[in-house]
Amino acid sequence: MNKLNKVITAVKSAFLNTRKRKSRYLKKKKKNTGKKQAKLFPAPVLTRWNSWLNAVFYLSEYFTDVIEFFKLPELLEICNSGINYLSQLTNKQVGSLHAQAIFIKEHAQDLVQMASFLEGSKYMTYHIYPKLDMLSIATEEVELGKLLPKTRAALSELNAMEKASTENIFRKAACSARYKLTKLKTADPPKVHFQRMAKAFSPTIIEFNNEEVQRNKTTCRASDKKSEKVEVEGILYAVSAEYPEFTKCCSRLLWTPTSNVDSERLLSHYNNIVTRQQNKTEREHAELFTLLSFGCSNCH
Numbered sequence: 001m002n003k004l005n006k007v008i009t010a011v012k013s014a015f016l017n018t019r020k021r022k023s024r025y026l027k028k029k030k031k032n033t034g035k036k037q038a039k040l041f042p043a044p045v046l047t048r049w050n051s052w053l054n055a056v057f058y059l060s061e062y063f064t065d066v067i068e069f070f071k072l073p074e075l076l077e078i079c080n081s082g083i084n085y086l087s088q089l090t091n092k093q094v095g096s097l098h099a100q101a102i103f104i105k106e107h108a109q110d111l112v113q114m115a116s117f118l119e120g121s122k123y124m125t126y127h128i129y130p131k132l133d134m135l136s137i138a139t140e141e142v143e144l145g146k147l148l149p150k151t152r153a154a155l156s157e158l159n160a161m162e163k164a165s166t167e168n169i170f171r172k173a174a175c176s177a178r179y180k181l182t183k184l185k186t187a188d189p190p191k192v193h194f195q196r197m198a199k200a201f202s203p204t205i206i207e208f209n210n211e212e213v214q215r216n217k218t219t220c221r222a223s224d225k226k227s228e229k230v231e232v233e234g235i236l237y238a239v240s241a242e243y244p245e246f247t248k249c250c251s252r253l254l255w256t257p258t259s260n261v262d263s264e265r266l267l268s269h270y271n272n273i274v275t276r277q278q279n280k281t282e283r284e285h286a287e288l289f290t291l292l293s294f295g296c297s298n299c300h
Contacts, residue, residue: 001173003093004100006085008055011066012043013082025069032065041066049115053108060101067094092159096166099154103170106148110134129185136181142174269293 015022022040029038039062044052059066069075070086089097114131147155147170155163233251240247273289274281281289 001100001104001169004056004059004097004104007059007089007097008044008052010082010085011041011059011070012055014070014080014086015041015043016082021075028069029062029065049118050112053104053112053115056101057105060098060105063094063098063101092162095158096162096169099151099158099166100169102154103147103151106150107138107142110138132181132185136178136185139174139178139181143171143178145171266290 015025026038026040030036039058041058041062042051042054044055067086067089070083075083076087110131114128114135118128145167151170155166158166236247236250269290270286272293273286
């Protein structure tokens with residue numbers, strides 16, 4: 001979907017450092033919608049995973065408004081690459097690109113949720129594999145032509161040639177995403193470990209010897225019937241008395257964060273502690289002040 005990405009880049013360029021243009025756009029948008037408040041285009045940032053998707057979601061709802069605004073005669077006189085690109089889009093291209101934005105918004109909700117969790121600090125490694133499996137299934141359905149209602153409605157407004165071309169774009173995007181997901185899961189050594197551990201701790205295999213373990217077995221079987229998932233934490237707790245070292249290692253591995261978000265955020269706090277004026281702080285004191293500034297609860 002390179003053309004949709006070009007549109008997002010063009011809109012970002014057209015709104016970049018232009019306070020009056022933004023204000024004018026918001027006034028026009030308020031007048032068209034009749035609402036007192038209007039949202040501005042959320043410019044994507046490379047270091048924020050969901051920012052590009054948020055920009056696409058905005059265009060899926062206000063694509064026509066954005067294009068109409070940048071086709072105003074007074075704006076066409078401005079020398080800006082973004083405005084020039086947007087003003088040259090034909091109605092057929094706008095329809096296809098709008099359908100692509102709607103497709104992403106409707107089919108990428110699971111991806112947005114997972115990216116939001118990964119940007120935080122409390123999403124652990126063993127949670128990610130079921131999510132990746134769900135994404136693979138979703139991309140496979142798109143390849144088979146199973147599109148959601150809003151996407152089908154957007155496609156129905158296109159002519160036969162544009163519709164076929166846009167559907168082909170969807171299939172190629174889904175095929176590429178599924179290939180990358182499959183490659184990621186295949187080349188990921190921890191996945192095999194977690195799958196083996198889940199199988200080893202399956203409540204249908206383990207022999208239980210006491211009431212605490214029996215209670216965890218019942219809970220796991222109940223959850224297994226509903227969602228086909230194994231409550232690994234409960235079984236680890238149940239066998240912790242008999243296998244303390246093994247349980248400790250498994251627990252540490254289970255709760256390993258999937259990203260280094262906290263580490264990067266912690267490093268950014270050093271700029272607040274060691275400055276040009278305050279540059280003689282000892283290393284131990286700087287580390288202590290940084291931990292206090294960042295919050296010790298987020299550093300463990």
